[in-house]
Amino acid sequence: MKKTQPPLSSAVFHILLALADGPLHGYGIMQAVELSASSEPPMGPGTIYGSLQRMEEAGLVKELATRTDDRRRVFALQPAGRRALALEAERLARLAALVREKRLVPEGV
Amino acid sequence: MSDRFSTRLLRLLMRTYPKEFRERFGDDLARDFEQLLMARGHREAWRFALADLRRAVPMTHSDDQRARQRRYAITLGGEGHMGTLSFDVRHALRGLVKSPVFTAVTVLTLALGIGANSAIFTLVNAVMLRPLGYQSPERLMLIHEAIPASGVPRFGVSAADYLDLAQMDGPFAGMGVYRSSTVELSGTESPESVSVAETSASLFPVLGVGAAQGRTFTASEDQPGERVAIITDTLRRRRFAASSPIGERITLDRRPYTIVGVMPAGFEFPKRGTPFNGQPADIYVPLVFNRFERQARGNGYRHSVIGRLKDGVTAQQAARDVLAVAPRIAQNYPSELRGVSLQILATPMMDEISGQVRRPLLILLGAVGLVLLVACANVANLFLSRAVARQREMGVRVALGASRVRLFQLLLIESLLIALASGAIGLVIANWALRAVPAALTMSLPGLSDISLDSRVVLFTLGISVLTALIFGTVPMTAGMRRELTDALRDGTRVSGGRHQHRLQAGLVVTSVALAFVLLVASGLLIRSFAHLISAESGVHAENVLTVEVTLPLAGYNQAPRVRSFYQVVEERVRAIPGAKAAVVTTDLPLRADGDRRAFTPENADPNAGGTEAMALTWAHGDYFSTFGIPLIRGRNFSPEEQFENRLVVIVSKNFADHFWPGQDPIGKRLKFGIPASPQPWQTIVGVAGDVVDGPLGSKPIVHVYSPYSEPSDQLLASAIGSLWRRMNIAVNGDVDAGSLTTSIRAIVASIDPALALAKVTTMREVVREMSAPQRFSATVLGGFAAGALLLAAIGLYGVLAFAVAQRTREIGVRVALGAARSEVLGLILKQGMVLVGAGLVIGLAGSLAAVRVLRTLLFETEVYDAATFAIVPVLLGAVALVACYVPARRAAVVDPVVTLRAE
Numbered sequence A: 001m002k003k004t005q006p007p008l009s010s011a012v013f014h015i016l017l018a019l020a021d022g023p024l025h026g027y028g029i030m031q032a033v034e035l036s037a038s039s040e041p042p043m044g045p046g047t048i049y050g051s052l053q054r055m056e057e058a059g060l061v062k063e064l065a066t067r068t069d070d071r072r073r074v075f076a077l078q079p080a081g082r083r084a085l086a087l088e089a090e091r092l093a094r095l096a097a098l099v100r101e102k103r104l105v106p107e108g109v
Numbered sequence B: 001m002s003d004r005f006s007t008r009l010l011r012l013l014m015r016t017y018p019k020e021f022r023e024r025f026g027d028d029l030a031r032d033f034e035q036l037l038m039a040r041g042h043r044e045a046w047r048f049a050l051a052d053l054r055r056a057v058p059m060t061h062s063d064d065q066r067a068r069q070r071r072y073a074i075t076l077g078g079e080g081h082m083g084t085l086s087f088d089v090r091h092a093l094r095g096l097v098k099s100p101v102f103t104a105v106t107v108l109t110l111a112l113g114i115g116a117n118s119a120i121f122t123l124v125n126a127v128m129l130r131p132l133g134y135q136s137p138e139r140l141m142l143i144h145e146a147i148p149a150s151g152v153p154r155f156g157v158s159a160a161d162y163l164d165l166a167q168m169d170g171p172f173a174g175m176g177v178y179r180s181s182t183v184e185l186s187g188t189e190s191p192e193s194v195s196v197a198e199t200s201a202s203l204f205p206v207l208g209v210g211a212a213q214g215r216t217f218t219a220s221e222d223q224p225g226e227r228v229a230i231i232t233d234t235l236r237r238r239r240f241a242a243s244s245p246i247g248e249r250i251t252l253d254r255r256p257y258t259i260v261g262v263m264p265a266g267f268e269f270p271k272r273g274t275p276f277n278g279q280p281a282d283i284y285v286p287l288v289f290n291r292f293e294r295q296a297r298g299n300g301y302r303h304s305v306i307g308r309l310k311d312g313v314t315a316q317q318a319a320r321d322v323l324a325v326a327p328r329i330a331q332n333y334p335s336e337l338r339g340v341s342l343q344i345l346a347t348p349m350m351d352e353i354s355g356q357v358r359r360p361l362l363i364l365l366g367a368v369g370l371v372l373l374v375a376c377a378n379v380a381n382l383f384l385s386r387a388v389a390r391q392r393e394m395g396v397r398v399a400l401g402a403s404r405v406r407l408f409q410l411l412l413i414e415s416l417l418i419a420l421a422s423g424a425i426g427l428v429i430a431n432w433a434l435r436a437v438p439a440a441l442t443m444s445l446p447g448l449s450d451i452s453l454d455s456r457v458v459l460f461t462l463g464i465s466v467l468t469a470l471i472f473g474t475v476p477m478t479a480g481m482r483r484e485l486t487d488a489l490r491d492g493t494r495v496s497g498g499r500h501q502h503r504l505q506a507g508l509v510v511t512s513v514a515l516a517f518v519l520l521v522a523s524g525l526l527i528r529s530f531a532h533l534i535s536a537e538s539g540v541h542a543e544n545v546l547t548v549e550v551t552l553p554l555a556g557y558n559q560a561p562r563v564r565s566f567y568q569v570v571e572e573r574v575r576a577i578p579g580a581k582a583a584v585v586t587t588d589l590p591l592r593a594d595g596d597r598r599a600f601t602p603e604n605a606d607p608n609a610g611g612t613e614a615m616a617l618t619w620a621h622g623d624y625f626s627t628f629g630i631p632l633i634r635g636r637n638f639s640p641e642e643q644f645e646n647r648l649v650v651i652v653s654k655n656f657a658d659h660f661w662p663g664q665d666p667i668g669k670r671l672k673f674g675i676p677a678s679p680q681p682w683q684t685i686v687g688v689a690g691d692v693v694d695g696p697l698g699s700k701p702i703v704h705v706y707s708p709y710s711e712p713s714d715q716l717l718a719s720a721i722g723s724l725w726r727r728m729n730i731a732v733n734g735d736v737d738a739g740s741l742t743t744s745i746r747a748i749v750a751s752i753d754p755a756l757a758l759a760k761v762t763t764m765r766e767v768v769r770e771m772s773a774p775q776r777f778s779a780t781v782l783g784g785f786a787a788g789a790l791l792l793a794a795i796g797l798y799g800v801l802a803f804a805v806a807q808r809t810r811e812i813g814v815r816v817a818l819g820a821a822r823s824e825v826l827g828l829i830l831k832q833g834m835v836l837v838g839a840g841l842v843i844g845l846a847g848s849l850a851a852v853r854v855l856r857t858l859l860f861e862t863e864v865y866d867a868a869t870f871a872i873v874p875v876l877l878g879a880v881a882l883v884a885c886y887v888p889a890r891r892a893a894v895v896d897p898v899v900t901l902r903a904e
Helices: A010-019 A024-035 A045-057 A079-101 B003-016 B019-060 B063-075 B085-098 B098-128 B159-167 B203-207 B233-239 B291-295 B315-330 B351-387 B392-400 B404-435 B439-444 B455-482 B499-534 B560-575 B622-630 B639-644 B654-660 B719-727 B737-751 B762-772 B773-817 B822-858 B867-892 B897-902
Strands: A061-065 A073-079 B141-147 B172-186 B192-199 B228-231 B249-252 B254-264 B284-286 B306-310 B345-347 B545-551 B580-585 B596-598 B601-604 B615-622 B632-635 B649-653 B670-673 B683-689 B703-706 B725-732 B758-761
Touching: A010 A045, A010 A061, A010 A073, A010 A079, A010 B192, A010 B306, A024 A045, A024 A073, A024 B063, A045 A061, A045 B019, A045 B254, A061 B141, A073 A079, B003 B019, B003 B291, B019 B085, B063 B345, B063 B596, B098 B351, B098 B404, B098 B455, B098 B773, B141 B228, B141 B315, B141 B351, B159 B172, B159 B291, B172 B203, B192 B249, B192 B758, B203 B315, B228 B233, B228 B345, B249 B615, B315 B345, B315 B622, B345 B351, B345 B758, B351 B455, B351 B654, B351 B773, B392 B404, B392 B773, B404 B654, B455 B758, B499 B649, B499 B867, B545 B762, B560 B615, B560 B725, B580 B622, B615 B622, B622 B725, B649 B654, B654 B683, B683 B703, B719 B897, B725 B737, B737 B758, B758 B762, B762 B773, B773 B822, B773 B897
Parallel strands: B192 B284, B228 B254, B615 B703, B649 B683
Antiparallel strands: A061 A073, B141 B306, B141 B345, B172 B192, B172 B249, B172 B306, B228 B284, B249 B254, B545 B725, B545 B758, B580 B615, B580 B725, B596 B615, B601 B670, B632 B683, B649 B703, B670 B683
C-alpha cells in the first residue's frame, strides 16, 4: 500500500472505525456507525452490506467463518483495512490542524 | 400493520437487490429489520429501511450487471428469454425519466384531473355511500304526518299519534321516537349549550346500535322516574378524559342526571339532513311524555319517528300501510277536529338524509368526469406526438426482432406508470382540496362532519387511473401500430405522422373543445343562478346584526315573573350598549325557519281569499322591525304598554293582509290563533310589516304574524310546554364589531344569571352566507372545472397546431419562397385551427343543449336555455381558441424559406 490514498467514502470510513474494536455483525456495525456518524444521514443494513461487499473485494475486511448464535454473518478488519483507517485518520488530523492554524475554531476543540 | 407483514413486505422490496447480494445477505437484512422494528417501531423502521433501500440498491448493482441490462434494453428481447414484466417496468421508467418534461406535463395534467375526481368522489362517498353507522340502515323508515289543507307539506308526529301508531300492528318490527333540543350543561366546568335528543327506549334497538359502555335505556325509563342519560363518545372524551363516566352525575338544565351509557365512537344521531330534529346530539335522555302530551291530539307535531321494516316488507308496502291507518288515528281526534284529513307518510331514511344533496353532487361528479376526459384527450395527443418522434426507435426495435405485442405491452406499461403516478399525486391533491371545503358546507351536508379518504376512495382513484391509462394509452397506439414501423427506418431525415394520426389528433381537439363548451355552459348557468340567489330579496335589510341564543332552564325559571324580568332586563341593557341602534329578544330569527307555525282564523276575510299555508308566529320584546331592518308599511309598532301587558294586538306581514283583505285597510281587522272553533280570543291588527322569507334564500315569503312577548300567559310561560318561549334569541343591530358586542351581551346575561350559556353566536351576514354556501360551492367548483377544461382544450389546440406547423415547415418555406404573403400563411394555419374549434363549438352546443336539462332543479330564477350564457360561452371559448391558434400560426408566418430549404 502506498503512503497516500484517496479520501475514504464516509460509509467505508465509519465501517472501518466500527470494526477497529473487533469483529461485529451487520446490526452491530450499524449501531456503532450511528454513534460515530451521529450527524450524517443514517446508514441502513443494505448500505452496510453493500459497502462490506465492496470492501471485501478491496481486501479491507473479511467475513469470518463462524456465525453468531442467531446465524448472523460476522465481519472483521484486515490489516489493509487497519492501514487504510490509520492513513485516513492522519489525513483528517492534518486537515484539522490546517483549520486550527487559521483560527477558525476555538482552542481546545 | 403486523411485524410479520412488515417483514414480508420488506422481503418483497429486497427483490430490487441483485440476486447474488440477496442470496448472501437476505437473511441478515431481514433479521436486522426485525430488530429495528422492535427497537424503534414501525414508522421509524420503515423510514429507515426505505432510505437505506434507495441508497443501497444502486450501489449493489455491479457494473457488469448494468451493462447487461443496457444491451438487453436495445433489443427489447424476443419472447422467452428474460422477457419479464419487471424488466419492462424498469425499461419504461427509464424511458420516462429520459424525457422529464413530457413525463411531468402528462403526470401533472392527469393528476389534476384524477385529484378533482377523487375529491368529488370523497364527498359522494361521505354523503351517499358510507353506511350511516346503524344496522341495515336501508330498512329504516322516517315517519311524518301531514294535513293537506294546512298547506305545509308535512310535519313531525304528535306524541298522541305516535302512541296510537305504536299500538297498532303495522309494517314495522319496531318503532322509536325522538325530539331534539338545546339544553344547558353545567357542573364541574363552565356551562355550555349542548344538543340533546330525548329518545324512547325503543329507539336504540330500532337503530340496532348498543352502548359501548354501560347500557341504553330500559322501557321503564319511558315513565317519569330517576333521571338517566347516555352520552356520545365525543362528549366522554371532552368531559371524562380518563375515568369511566358510568354512574357519574351531570347537570342538564340544572337537574342532575346519572350517566348509564356511552355510545360507540363515531355514532351520530340524529343525522343532519333529516327534515325535523336534525341536530346531532351530544347527550340522550329518555323521552317522557306528560299527561298533556299523551292526550294532545291535533297538537305538538314535533317528534320524529323511525320504524324498522319487518322482514319481507318493502318500503313501498310500508308507506301504503301507514297511509291506510291514518283515518283510524284521526278518529281519536276531538270532535271539532274530526273532519281533518290526516295523512301519515313513511319514507326511507337514507333518501331523507342524502336526498337533497344527491343531485348536485352527482352533477359535480359528472362534470369532473368530463374534465378528466379532456385531460385524457390532451395526454393522448401528447402521446401521439411522442409516438411520431419515437417511430425510428420503434423501427429499430422491430428490426432487431421485438414483436409488436411486446412493443404494445411496453407502451401500455408506460401509460399505466404515468396513470398510477398521477393517481398517487391526485390523491394528495384531493386530500389537500378537501381541506379547503368551507366549514359552512360541511355543516349543511349530512355525513360531511367526517370527510376522509377511506379505502373506497383509494380504490376509486386506482380504478379511474387504470381506466385513464387505457383511454389515453391505447388511442395513440392504434395510430402508431397501423404504420409499417420499419418504414421509419427507410425514410432518412424526416419523421411524420400519417394521415390517420392527423385525423386522430384533430378528433381529440374537437372533443376537448366540445367538452369544455358543455362545462362552461353548465358553470355559467350555476353562476348566474347563484348571482340571482344572493341578490334575491329576503325582506331583511340589516346585516350588522349579532344574534345569540340563550335557553332558560325550567328548573330555575318555573315562575313567570322570573322569565319576564329576564327578557325585559336583557332587552333594556342590550339596547343601552354604546353603538347599538336597536335590540330585541325574540322566539325566532328571520331566515332560519325555526319558529312556531300555527293554524289561524282571520275575521271577515275576503270570501274568495281561500286558505294559505300555516303562518309563522314570532313573539318579540323590543323593536324587532328596526333590529332586522324590516319596514313597517302601515300602522304602528307595539306600544310600551302592549309590550309589557297582553292587550291582544298583533302585527301582520303585508302578504297576510293582502291575501285576506285585498283592497281594504287591514288596521283594526282581527284574527285568532287556531281553527275557527278554537276558544282563543280575537286579536287586533295594529300594523303591517314587510314580507320576510323564512327558510331557504329565494323562497316565497311566508305569511307572518308578530306578537308581543306579553301574549303567552303566565301559566304557559312557566310550564314544561312553554320551552318555546324560554328559548330566546337576543339580537342587536349596531355598527359595533361583532366581537365586542358578544362580550357585552355575555356580560349582561352573566350579570343576571352567571350559569346561563350562550349558544349559536352569529351575525345575519354569516347566516346569509351559510344559507347560500351549497350553491356557492357548486358554482365555484363547477366554475373551476370549466376553467380547467378551457385551459386544457386551449393547450391541446396549441399543441396540435404547433406540431402541425413544425411538420409543415418545409412546405411553408416552399410556399413563401414561391411568393406567398405572410398573412396568407398566418391565415392558412389559423384556418386549420379554427375549423377544429368550429366543429368543437357545434358539437358542444348540441351536447350542452341536451346536458343542461339535468341542471334544471338546481337553478334559481335562471332558464336552462339562458340566452346570455349560451351567447357568452361560444365567444369566450372562441376567443381563447383564437389565441391558442395564433401563437403557432405566427411562428409559421415568420418561417424563413432560406433556412428551411437549406436544411433539406
